[in-house]
Amino acid sequence: MSRAQAFFRPVPVDSPVHRLAPETKVVAGIVISIGLVFNPEWSNVLVAAALVIAVFIIAKLPTSVLPSIPLIVKFALFGGAIGAAAAGEEPFVAGIGVGGLLDYARLIAVGIVMILWAGILSWTTGLTAVGFAIRRLLQPLGRIGVPVDEIGSVVALAVRSLPLVVDEIEVVNESVSNRPSPADLSDKPMREAFSYIGDTAAAVVIGSHRRARDLATAMVSRGSNTAPVPKRPGFRKIDILVLIAAFALCIAAFWLPGWPENTPSE
Amino acid sequence: MTQANDLGTSTPAQSHSGSERKGPLDAAEVADAALTAALVVALLAAGRVLASGSLFQVIASMVVAVLAARRRTRAVVIASCAAAAIALILGGLGPVSQAALAGVFGWCGGYGLKRNWGRIKSIGFFLLIGWPAMAFSVLFFYPAIALNGKLRKLVFDNVENQAKGFGNVLGGVGSALDTPVWFVGQFFGMDDFTVFRTTADALARAMESTAQFLIDNWLLLIPATEFVYTILYAVVIRAVGGAILRRLGEALVEPVGLALQPGDNASPLPVQLNGSALQRNGTTVTAPLHLEIMPGEHVVVEGPNGAGKSTLLDALAGMDNHDAVIRSGNVALGSFGGTARVGQRPEAQVVGTTVEEDLRWGLDTPIDIVATLADVGLSLPSDRPTSELSGGELQRLALASALRREPKLLLADEVTSMLDPAEQLRITERLNALTTTAVVRTTHRNDASPNDRRIVLPTVNPTMPAAIANTELRTIHSSVSESRLLRLRNVGFTHNPTQPWAHEVLKGIDLSIHRYEMIMIEGRNGSGKTTLARILAGLAERSEGAIDEADGLRRALAHQHVRLQLLRPTVEAELHSLAGVRTDGSDVDSDSGRQRTRSENLATSTELFELEHLMSRRIDELSGGEQRRVLLAGLVARGVSLLVLDEPLAGLDAGGRADLAVTLDRVRLAGTSIVVVSHDIDWAPPHVDQRLRLTNGKLEVVTP
Numbered sequence: 009m010s011r012a013q014a015f016f017r018p019v020p021v022d023s024p025v026h027r028l029a030p031e032t033k034v035v036a037g038i039v040i041s042i043g044l045v046f047n048p049e050w051s052n053v054l055v056a057a058a059l060v061i062a063v064f065i066i067a068k069l070p071t072s073v074l075p076s077i078p079l080i081v082k083f084a085l086f087g088g089a090i091g092a093a094a095a096g097e098e099p100f101v102a103g104i105g106v107g108g109l110l111d112y113a114r115l116i117a118v119g120i121v122m123i124l125w126a127g128i129l130s131w132t133t134g135l136t137a138v139g140f141a142i143r144r145l146l147q148p149l150g151r152i153g154v155p156v157d158e159i160g161s162v163v164a165l166a167v168r169s170l171p172l173v174v175d176e177i178e179v180v181n182e183s184v185s186n187r188p189s190p191a192d193l194s195d196k197p198m199r200e201a202f203s204y205i206g207d208t209a210a211a212v213v214i215g216s217h218r219r220a221r222d223l224a225t226a227m228v229s230r231g232s233n234t235a236p237v238p239k240r241p242g243f244r245k246i247d248i249l250v251l252i253a254a255f256a257l258c259i260a261a262f263w264l265p266g267w268p269e270n271t272p273s274e
Numbered sequence: 275m276t277q278a279n280d281l282g283t284s285t286p287a288q289s290h291s292g293s294e295r296k297g298p299l300d301a302a303e304v305a306d307a308a309l310t311a312a313l314v315v316a317l318l319a320a321g322r323v324l325a326s327g328s329l330f331q332v333i334a335s336m337v338v339a340v341l342a343a344r345r346r347t348r349a350v351v352i353a354s355c356a357a358a359a360i361a362l363i364l365g366g367l368g369p370v371s372q373a374a375l376a377g378v379f380g381w382c383g384g385y386g387l388k389r390n391w392g393r394i395k396s397i398g399f400f401l402l403i404g405w406p407a408m409a410f411s412v413l414f415f416y417p418a419i420a421l422n423g424k425l426r427k428l429v430f431d432n433v434e435n436q437a438k439g440f441g442n443v444l445g446g447v448g449s450a451l452d453t454p455v456w457f458v459g460q461f462f463g464m465d466d467f468t469v470f471r472t473t474a475d476a477l478a479r480a481m482e483s484t485a486q487f488l489i490d491n492w493l494l495l496i497p498a499t500e501f502v503y504t505i506l507y508a509v510v511i512r513a514v515g516g517a518i519l520r521r522l523g524e525a526l527v528e529p530v531g532l533a534l535q536p537g538d539n540a541s542p543l544p545v546q547l548n549g550s551a552l553q554r555n556g557t558t559v560t561a562p563l564h565l566e567i568m569p570g571e572h573v574v575v576e577g578p579n580g581a582g583k584s585t586l587l588d589a590l591a592g593m594d595n596h597d598a599v600i601r602s603g604n605v606a607l608g609s610f611g612g613t614a615r616v617g618q619r620p621e622a623q624v625v626g627t628t629v630e631e632d633l634r635w636g637l638d639t640p641i642d643i644v645a646t647l648a649d650v651g652l653s654l655p656s657d658r659p660t661s662e663l664s665g666g667e668l669q670r671l672a673l674a675s676a677l678r679r680e681p682k683l684l685l686a687d688e689v690t691s692m693l694d695p696a697e698q699l700r701i702t703e704r705l706n707a708l709t710t711t712a713v714v715r716t717t718h719r720n721d722a723s724p725n726d727r728r729i730v731l732p733t734v735n736p737t738m739p740a741a742i743a744n745t746e747l748r749t750i751h752s753s754v755s756e757s758r759l760l761r762l763r764n765v766g767f768t769h770n771p772t773q774p775w776a777h778e779v780l781k782g783i784d785l786s787i788h789r790y791e792m793i794m795i796e797g798r799n800g801s802g803k804t805t806l807a808r809i810l811a812g813l814a815e816r817s818e819g820a821i822d823e824a825d826g827l828r829r830a831l832a833h834q835h836v837r838l839q840l841l842r843p844t845v846e847a848e849l850h851s852l853a854g855v856r857t858d859g860s861d862v863d864s865d866s867g868r869q870r871t872r873s874e875n876l877a878t879s880t881e882l883f884e885l886e887h888l889m890s891r892r893i894d895e896l897s898g899g900e901q902r903r904v905l906l907a908g909l910v911a912r913g914v915s916l917l918v919l920d921e922p923l924a925g926l927d928a929g930g931r932a933d934l935a936v937t938l939d940r941v942r943l944a945g946t947s948i949v950v951v952s953h954d955i956d957w958a959p960p961h962v963d964q965r966l967r968l969t970n971g972k973l974e975v976v977t978p
C-alpha cells in the first residue's frame with residue numbers, strides 16, 4: 009500500500025456527511041467560503057465556525073484526523089498574537105486593549121474555517137469521487153464552448169496519477185536528503201546548490217514524463233484518449249436541502265452586521 | 275540502448291517553423307497535460323505542508339514550462355484548468371491562484387524556451403504577459419482584496435496592529451533598559467540617559483510609518499513587487515527549465531507510436547514480417563524476422579532480455595511505422611473486433627481511476643462489469659480505485675478489458691508475470707481457449723502449450739557483464755560471520771497510529787543481519803514488505819520493539835525506480851555526489867578511524883562495478899541495469915554496509931535477473947550486506963543465504 013494514500017483519504021465511518029453527493033459538499037463548501045471571505049465580520053465568522061464544527065461532529069470525525077501544525081507555523085502564529093495584543097487597540101478589558109487581538113483572532117479564524125471545509129471534504133470523500141465530481145460540475149460549461157471532455161480526461165488522469173507522483177517526489181526528496189550536501193562538493197557552492205535544485209527537479213520531471221508516456225501508450229492501446237463521461241450521482245432530497253441552506257447562508261452572510269466596537273472609524 | 279537527441283516523441287509543437295496542429299489534444303498531449311497537472315497539485319500541496327511555498331511555486335512553474343516547450347498552448351491551458359480545479363477542491367482559493375500563476379508563468383517560460391530566446395527577450399515577454407496577469411486578473415487573491423473592502427480592511431488592520439504592537443513592545447523594552455543605563459551612566463557622568471528609549475521609539479515610529487506606507491500605496495506596491503518577482507521567475511525558469519528540457523530529451527529515447535488509430539474496417543490479419551530487422555531510432559533492435567500470422571493462430575515469443583520481444587509486439591500493434599510489417603487491412607488498435615494489446619508493467623496498462631471507468635474506457639457499448647471481471651477470475655467492486663489494486667489484479671484487469679473487445683489479434687506481453695502459479699495456469703488456459711482470436715504472447719516461463727507456435731528471438735546486443743568467479747564468492751559465503759550488523763527484536767509497525775485510519779502493518783519481527791550476508795524477503799502486495807524495507811534501511815521508525823545496530827553502520831535503500839535516485843547529469847558527477855567525494859578528489863568529511871579515503875573507495879568500486887568506460891556518459895543514456903550499477907557503486911563507495919533493495923526484480927526477465935544477480939555479487943564482494951525485498955516468490959538470486967517470507971506482517975523462514 010502506497011504511503012501517499014494517507015494524503016487524501018476518507019475516514020472509514022458511515023455518516024450523513026459521507027453519504028452526501030460529492031458535488032453537494034464541494035459546492036456548499038465554496039458557497040459558504042465566499043460568504044465568509046466577502047464579509048468577515050465576527051457574527052459571520054462565528055456562524056461559519058459553528059457550522060463547520062457541527063458538520064465535523066455529524067460526520068463522526070475524530071479529532072485525531074486534524075493534522076499537527078508545523079513548529080514554524082506555531083511560532084509565527086504566537087508571534088503574531090503578541091504583536092496584535094501589544095497594539096493596545098479598543099476595546100479595553102481590565103485596562104488592556106484587546107482590539108488588536110480580536111482582529112487577529114478574526115483573521116486567523118477565517119483561515120482555519122476555510123481549511124477545515126477542505127479538510128471535511130477530504131475526510132468524507134475519496135479522491136476518485138472528488139475527481140468525478142469535478143468533471144460533472146464542469147459538464148455544463150461545455151455548452152459555452154469549453155472543451156470539457158479534454159479537461160475532464162486530464163482531471164481524471166491527473167487524479168489517478170496523483171498518488172504515484174507524490175510517492176515519486178518523496179523518493180527523490182529522500183535521495184537528496186541522504187546525500188552529502190552538494191555545496192560541500194565544489195569550490196563554487198552557490199552555483200553547485202543551484203544546479204542541484206535543477207537536477208532534483210529534472211529527476212521528478214523525467215519520472216513523471218515516463219509515466220505520461222506509459223499512459224499515452226495505454227490510451228492508444230484502448231483506442232481512445234477520452235475518459236468515459238461519469239454517471240450522474242445519486243442526488244437525494246437531503247442534497248437539495250443542503251445546497252439551498254448553503255446558498256441561503258451565503259446570501260444572509262452579506263447582510264449580517266458586525267459588532268460596532270470591532271469596526272473602529274478611520 | 276538506443277540514443278537519439280530529440281526532445282521526445284511525436285511532438286508536433288516542437289518545430290515552431292511549421293504551423294501548429296489545430297483541434298483536440300492527442301493521446302500524448304492528454305497524458306503529458308495530466309501528469310503536469312498532477313505534479314503541479316502535488317508540488318503546491320508539498321509547499322503548503324513544508325511551509326516553503328515560494329520554492330515549490332517556482333518548481334511548479336518550471337514543470338509547466340517544460341510542458342509548454344514541448345506541447346501546444348492548448349495542452350498548457352487545459353492542464354492549468356485541470357490543476358486549478360483539483361487545487362480548488364483540495365485546498366480552496368489560495369492554491370487556485372498558485373496553480374493559475376504556475377500556468378501563466380510556465381507558459382511564458384515555455385514559449386521562450388521553445389524558441390531559444392535570449393535572456394532579455396524572455397524577460398521582456400514575461401513582463402508583457404506574465405506580469406499584468408499576475409498583478410491584476412489571473413490571481414484570484416488580489417481581485418478578492420481589491421474588490422472586497424471588508425476583507426481588505428481586516429487584513430490591513432492586522433498589518434497596522436502588528437506594527438503598532440511590536441512598536442509598543444520595543445518602546446517598553448527601551449524604557450526598561452534605560453534604567454540600568456541611567457544607573458551606570460551616573461559613574462561616567464553621562465547626561466543622556468534615554469539612549470535606548472529614543473532608539474526604540476524611532477524604530478517603532480519607522481515600523482508604523484512603513485506599515486502605513488504599505489497600506490496607503492497597496493494598489494501601487496503589489497504590482498511593483500510582482501514586477502521584481504516576474505523578472506526573477508523569467509531568469510530562473512529560462513535557466514533551470516532549459517536544463518531540465520535537455521535532460522528530458524536525453525531520457526525519452528524510445529519512440530512509441532502514440533497516435534490513435536482509426537477503428538473502422540478492422541482487419542489486422544493476416545500480417546507479415548518481411549524478413550528485415552526491426553529498428554528503433556535507427557538502431558537495430560531485433561534479428562531479421564520472417565513471420566506470418568494467420569487468423570486464430572497462437573504464437574509464443576521467447577528470447578532473452580534485449581532481444582526485442584516487446585518491440586515485435588508493438589510493431590504488430592502498428593505502434594511504430596515499421597517498413598518491415600506488411601498488412602493489407604486496418605490494425606484498429608483498441609477497437610472492438612480489432613487488435614488488443616496488453617503491455618508489460620501492470621501499473622502502466624491502467625487508464626481509469628476506478629475499475630468501472632477503466633473497463634469502460636474506449637468502449638461505447640454498455641458492459642457487464644461483473645461478467646467481464648469474472649472472465650479473468652476477478653471479483654472487485656466496480657467503484658474500487660485502481661490505485662488500490664495489486665500488480666496481479668491490474669494485469670488481469672487490463673486483460674479483461676482486452677478480451678472484452680473480442681479482438682481478432684491479441685498481443686500479450688508477459689501478462690502473467692505477477693500472478694500466482696494457479697492464477698497463471700487459469701489465464702494461460704483462458705488464452706489457449708480462444709479460437710477465433712490470434713494470440714501473440716511473450717513469456718519467460720516456458721509455458722507454451724504443444725499447440726502454440728514458438729518463436730525464439732536471439733540476442734542482438736549482448737551486454738551481459740562477466741560473472742564473478744566462483745572461488746571469490748565461496749570466500750564470501752564462508753565469511754558470513756558472527757559479527758552482527760543489525761538486529762530487530764519483536765519489531766512492530768502501525769501506520770498513522772494516532773489517526774482513525776491506523777492499521778498494523780508489521781508485528782513481532784525478529785531478524786538478524788550479519789556482515790556479508792544476503793537475505794531475501796518475499797511477500798505479496800500489502801504484506802508490509804515495503805514498510806519493513808524502510809525500517810531496515812533506517813528510513814522509517816518502528817512503532818514497537820527494539821533495534822540493535824552495529825557501531826558506525828551505514829544503511830541505504832535502493833528503490834524500484836532507480837532513475838528517481840540518480841540526480842546528477844553524468845555518471846562521474848553522480849558517483850562523486852553519491853560517494854561524497856569532491857570534484858578535486860578529496861573527501862567531504864575525512865572522518866577518522868577509516869582506513870581508506872572515500873576517493874580510494876570510489877576508485878575501487880568503479881572498477882568493481884565495471885563503470886570505468888561509462889564515466890563520461892550521461893545518466894539518461896544508460897540502460898536500467900547500468901543505472902542500477904551506478905547507484906549501487908556510489909552507495910558502496912560512500913561506505914554503506916547494509917543495502918536494502920526494494921522490488922529490484924520488477925519488469926526484469928531471465929536475462930535481466932542474471933544481470934542483477936551478478937551486480938548483487940559485486941556488492942557483496944565490496945563487503946556490503948544485502949536485503950532483497952520482492953513480491954516474486956518464484957525467483958531468488960543465487961548465493962542467497964536466507965529466504966524469508968512476510969505474510970500479514972509476520973516473518974517466517976522459507977525452507978527450500
